[in-house]
Amino acid sequence: MCSNHDRPQPKVVKVVAAVLTSLTHVVVGSIVGIPGVILPSLTDPNSSDIFLEPTQVALFGSAVHLGAIVGSVIAGVTNIYLGQRITLLVSMPSALVFWLAMSFTPSVWVLQLLRILIGVAVGLMGAASGNYVVEITHTNFRGRLTGMIDTGRQVGLLLVYIIGSLDLTWRQVMVVTGCITTIPPFIGFLFLPNSPRWLVTRGRHNEALKALEFFRGPDFNSESEFQTIVEQFQQTTKCKKRTCDDFRGLLEPSVLHRMLFLSFLMIVIQFTGNIPIATYIVPIFKASDSELNSYISAMLIGATRVLGCCAFLLVVDRVGRRKLAIIPCIVCALSLLVLAVYFLLRTCGQDVTRIRWLPLAALVVFSPFVCACQSMVSLLRSELLPTHVRPQGTAILYILFFLGLYAATQTFPLMLPVVFEYGTFLIYSSCCILMALVIAAVLPETRGLSLEQIEDLFRYKKHASQEHNP
Secondary structure, three states, rough: OHHHHOOOOHHHHHHHHHHHHHHHHHHHHHHOOOHHHHHHHHOOOOOOOOOOOOOHHHHHHHHOOOEEEHHHHHHHHHHHHHHHHHHHHHHHHHHHHHHHHHHHHOOOOHHHHHHHHHHHHHHHHHHHHHHHHHOOOOOHHHHHHHHHHHHHHHHHHHHHHHHHOOOOOOOOOOOOHHHHHHHHHHHOOOOOOOHHHHHHOOOOOOHHHHHHHHHHHHHOOHHHHHHHHHHHHHOOOOOOOOOOHHHHHHHHHHHHHHHHHHHHHHHHHHHHOOHHHHHHHHHHHHHHOOOOOHHHHHHHHHHHHHHHHHHHHHHOOOOOOHHHHHHHHHHHHHHHHHHHHHHHHHOOOOOOHHHHHHHHHHHHHHHHHHHHHHHHHHHHHHHHHOOHHHHHHHHHHHHHHHHHHHHHHHHHHHHHHHHHHHHHHHHHHHHHHHHHHHHHHHHHHOOOOHHHHHHHHHHHHHHHHHHHHO
């Protein structure tokens, strides 16, 4: 039975740290969502300002993901040598500079270049924020506090929709959005310490213990947890003397097994319809001939996405990881199947007047569950990797994540003329089922385990497997 000193005490600073980190993903959400509110102005042929051709529109929407790939590569190095906190402190003002530069840009090619550069900031923030939260939070709160990051991203989407609906020019929208989303979290991070686990990897043990005490509070046995972190790190890095040895650590059998599983999730999650549907939500509703106004429907879907992330926060540390990963995949598959059937009936010339409400209903069910699924994948991405390879592994996974995101966003409009809407949604539904099957077969239950216990779990499983199959 645990004593009071062994129990994690609720501490305001721990929640504040997680909230500040989630605010960095408000930046990410706003950067991803900004084309949806400013493209009408940028594609207006009667405008005296910058005008984008159709091919330039496609590049403007997807260029951020190309930049994010570069940012993820850079983050693999900065997270090792500078730490997650410093990486975030560098990326947020950089993002603000790019926001302001885009608002004053005189030409299309400069706008496209800045869109790629701000994507680099997205990659830096994405790779650093998840690792920072998962490394500073206690086991009992890790799921909820890590889930705030995905909630922040959905809030960013809603925020940019709200700002875009105001009577502002597209340049003014960029200035307001950039200042609101980057300045508050930057100021907050100035008062937070580095991750205790990262400090241990750099041999700064005194700072690591002080940082752990900062996040745990005076009523928690920080010394015991600190010793566990140090011993685990020393055990996993006995033979590593150079940075290249850290990358070789990804090829350790137990680590490689997890990397392959997470790589699968990073790519397939993009083809569950999450981001493509969010990106093309208004054209989808217009194509479905839905009863409600397409823009109002899009706002409703955006609200349900935020609610889905909030609901995930309430249950993630009470329900097993496996259930929270598998059940949303199944619900998403069924919702997309219903949507596919609706479009099939419409394509075949059937009268769908009486069920014109069905697309909205299907997507209202789909949206919160796909966000919960995305939140679980984000948690697993940081939770399953051991501390000594987490920066490098996360950077690689984010590269795959953004590659999948770019591919899914680009292929959606290309698939419609070939397999039509019903075929596209049927493919997305199949990917949801595939994810559920793989998760059920591979993922062990990790709820309630510390990061060090999760590492021991995978190493024990691999060792037992080798003894069983010499």
